[in-house]
Amino acid sequence: MISKSSPYIRTPYCLWGIVGYGFLSLVFASISSRKSSKKPVVMAINVESRLRGALWGLFSGDALASPTHWYYGGTTQIKADYGLSGIVDYTTPKQNLPGSILNKSNTNGGGRGSFRKINGISIIGDVINHGKRDYWDPTKNIHYHATLKAGENTLEAQLARVLMRSIVATGGCFDPDHFRKAYVDFMTTPNSHNDTYASTCHRMFFANMIFNHLPPEKCPDNDHHNVDTIDGLVLPTITALAISARRWESSSSGKADARSASANTAAVTRESATLESASRVWSDLIYESLYESGELTDSLNKAARDFGFHRRPKTNGRDEMCSCYLDGSLPTALDMMAKYTSKENDAWTGLVANANVGGENVHRGAVLGAVLGARAGYERLPSKMINGLYNHESIAKEIDEFVNAVMKDGNGEKEL
Numbered sequence: 407m408i409s410k411s412s413p414y415i416r417t418p419y420c421l422w423g424i425v426g427y428g429f430l431s432l433v434f435a436s437i438s439s440r441k442s443s444k445k446p447v448v449m450a451i452n453v454e455s456r457l458r459g460a461l462w463g464l465f466s467g468d469a470l471a472s473p474t475h476w477y478y479g480g481t482t483q484i485k486a487d488y489g490l491s492g493i494v495d496y497t498t499p500k501q502n503l504p505g506s507i508l509n510k511s512n513t514n515g516g517g518r519g520s521f522r523k524i525n526g527i528s529i530i531g532d533v534i535n536h537g538k539r540d541y542w543d544p545t546k547n548i549h550y551h552a553t554l555k556a557g558e559n560t561l562e563a564q565l566a567r568v569l570m571r572s573i574v575a576t577g578g579c580f581d582p583d584h585f586r587k588a589y590v591d592f593m594t595t596p597n598s599h600n601d602t603y604a605s606t607c608h609r610m611f612f613a614n615m616i617f618n619h620l621p622p623e624k625c626p627d628n629d630h631h632n633v634d635t636i637d638g639l640v641l642p643t644i645t646a647l648a649i650s651a652r653r654w655e656s657s658s659s660g661k662a663d664a665r666s667a668s669a670n671t672a673a674v675t676r677e678s679a680t681l682e683s684a685s686r687v688w689s690d691l692i693y694e695s696l697y698e699s700g701e702l703t704d705s706l707n708k709a710a711r712d713f714g715f716h717r718r719p720k721t722n723g724r725d726e727m728c729s730c731y732l733d734g735s736l737p738t739a740l741d742m743m744a745k746y747t748s749k750e751n752d753a754w755t756g757l758v759a760n761a762n763v764g765g766e767n768v769h770r771g772a773v774l775g776a777v778l779g780a781r782a783g784y785e786r787l788p789s790k791m792i793n794g795l796y797n798h799e800s801i802a803k804e805i806d807e808f809v810n811a812v813m814k815d816g817n818g819e820k821e822l
Contacts, residue, residue, distance in 0.1 A: 454813055455783040456696045457651050461570075461805050463753050463779020464643060466791050467771030468563040470761040472551045473499040475560075476507065477764035480727060484764055493761040496557035496794040503549040508603055513542050515613045516606040516629035529612050535561075535604050536596040550603040551768075558796035560768055561601040561608070562640045567801070568592045569644045569671070570808045578652060578811035580645045580667045586622050586674050590615075606632035607676040626677040634680040636728075636735040637769035639688050641675065642668035643776050646689035650696050651812045664689040684732055687712040688773070695780040702747050702781060706740055713737075719744035727765035739770050743777045753778035754788050 474493060477483045484492050487500050512519025513530040521544050523532075531539025541548045551560055559567075572585040592598045593608065610627035614620045628634070649664040668689035669682040687709060694705035706719045713732075719740040728735040746756030756778050760771045779787065792798055 453651060453696055454809060455785060456780040457647060457809055457813070458784035458805060459753070459782050459787060460643075460647055460692075460695065460776045460780035461808070462784065462787055462792055462801075463757070463775030463777070463782075464566060464640070464772045465559055465563055465775070465795055465801055466753075466779070467757045467760065467773075467775025468640075468768055469496055469557050469559050469795055470757050471767040471771040472554055472558075472560050473497045474761055474764045475499075475550050475768040476766065477503075478727070480764050481762065484762060493758060495790065496796075498556040499549050499551045499554055501549060501552045502547050503552075504547050506547050506549060508542060508548055508550050509544050509546050511542060512609065513539060514609070514617070516610045516627070517632055524617060527616060529609055529616065530604065533612050533616055534593045534608060535601070538602050541602050548602065551601060553600050553602045555600075555796050557794045557798075558600060561599055561604055562637050562769060563772055564599040564601065565589065565592070565675075566640055566644050566772075567804055569641055570804055573644070573648050574804075574807045574811040578648065578814060580648060580671060582670050582674055583623075585671070589674060590622050605635075605637055607638070611675060626673060626675060628677045632730070633676045634678050634732060635730040635769075636732060636739070636766060636773065637730065638672055638676055638678065638681040639685060640769055640772045642671045642685040642688060643692060643773055645671040646685075646692035647696070647776070648808070648812045650689070650693040651809075661690055661693050664693055668692075680732070684713065684736070692776065692780075695777045702777075703744065706744050706747075710737070710740055715740075721745050721748045725759050725763050727763050727767075728770060730766040730769070735766055735770055739774050742770075742774055746778055747781045751778065751782040751786065753782045753786075754791050757791075 470493065473488060474484050477487075479486075481492070488497060507518075510518045513521055513528050514524055515529070521542065527533065528539050530542055531537065538553065541552060554560070568588050569585055572588045573580055575588075576584050593612065606629055607626070610629065610633075611625045614625040614627055615622065646664045646668045649667050650660055652660075665686040668685040672678065672681045672685045690712070691705055691709045694702065698705055703721075710717070710719055713736055715737050717737075719737075721744045723741055723745070725742060725745075726738045728738040742756060742760060746752055746759070749755065753775065757771055757775050760767050760774055792802075795801060
C-alpha cells in the first residue's frame with residue numbers, strides 16, 4: 407500500500423558507523439544547501455502511487471475532452487459552444503454538433519455508410535449502444551457523446567474498466583479469452599454504458615459476429631482507415647500498467663512481458679499489425695512512466711525513435727490539434743507529455759489544455775493522462791480531478807481492486 411513515511415535510511419550498527427555517517431551527512435547537507443537554489447528537492451514517489459495516478463489520469467483525460475471531441479474548428483468553435491474560457495472543468499457535452507461525422511457513419515460496420523437495418527437488425531441500437539440508433543440518423547447533427555453527463559467516461563474508457571475487472575478476476579494477469587468474453591458481454595448488455603458513439607473497430611467486430619456468424623476470436627477486423635488509430639492504445643495502456651507493476655523486479659523480463667501482453671490486448675478488438683507494433687513501443691513508455699526516477703525526456707525521445715518519428719518531442723511548443731491516425735496523434739501526444747511533465751508534472755493543466763485543443767483529444771487525452779498521472783503520482787492529483795468524475799466512487803473501488811491484484815506481492819512500496 408502507499409507509504410507516506412520518509413525514504414528508507416539504513417541504520418548504522420556501530421559507533422564508528424554513527425560518527426562516519428554523521429560526518430558524511432554534514433558534507434552532503436552542505437552540498438545540498440549550495441545546490442538547493444538551483445534544483446528543487448524531488449520527493450520519492452512509490453510505484454503504487456504512480457500506478458494509481460496513471461489510472462485516474464486516463465479516466466480524467468478521457469472525460470475532460472469528451473465535450474470537444476472532434477472539434478476541428480479549434481478554439482473558435484470550442485468557445486462558441488462552451489464560453490470564452492473554453493473547458494475549465496468536467497463539462498456536459500452539447501446535444502447538437504453541426505457537421506458531425508456521427509451522422510454520416512455506418513451503423514452496421516466500419517467508416518461511413520448506410521443507416522438502414524439489415525434483416526431487421528442494426529448493430530448500433532440493437533446489438534451494441536442500445537437505444538442510441540436514433541442519434542445516428544443522417545438527417546441530424548448530433549454530438550458524438552451527446553448522452554454523457556459531465557465527467558462521464560466515453561466507451562473506450564468504459565472498456566478500460568472492463569479490462570481492469572478482467573485482470574482482477576484472473577489474478578492480476580491478462581487473459582485474452584477472459585477479456586474477450588467480458589468485452590462481448592459488456593457491449594451486448596443494454597445500459598452497460600451511456601455513450602452515443604462506438605468506433606469503427608467495435609461496429610466491425612459485431613457485424614462479423616451477427617451478420618457473418620463468426621466466433622468472437624475471428625471477429626476483429628480492419629477497414630484500413632479507421633482502425634489503426636490512437637483509440638486502439640487505450641486498452642493496451644491498462645495491460646501495460648498491470649504487467650509492468652507486477653514485474654518490477656526485472657526490467658528486461660517485465661518490459662518483454664508487457665510488450666507482448668499489450669499487443670495481444672489490441673488484438674482482442676481489432677485486426678491491426680500496425681497497432682500491435684505501436685502497442686509494444688507504447689508499453690515501454692508506460693513502464694518507464696512507472697519506474698523512471700528522473701525526468702522522462704530520454705524515454706520520450708526513445709519512444710519517438712521507436713515509433714519511427716524523425717524529431718524529438720517538443721517541451722515548449724504550442725499544443726497542437728490532431729486527427730485519430732497514429733502518424734498525427736502520437737507525435738502531438740508525445741509533445742504534450744514532454745511539455746507537461748517538465749512543468750512540475752502538472753497533470754490537470756495538461757489535460758485541460760488537451761481538452762481545449764479539440765480534434766481527436768479524447769483518446770489522446772486518455773493515453774496522455776496515463777503518463778501525466780503516473781509522473782505526478784496519486785497524492786499530487788487535485789481532488790477535483792478525481793471527485794469530478796461522474797462514476798468516481800465505483801472507479802475508486804475498481805482501482806483499489808486492480809492495484810491489489812497486480813501488486814499483491816507488495817512491490818508497491820518500492821520508492822523511486
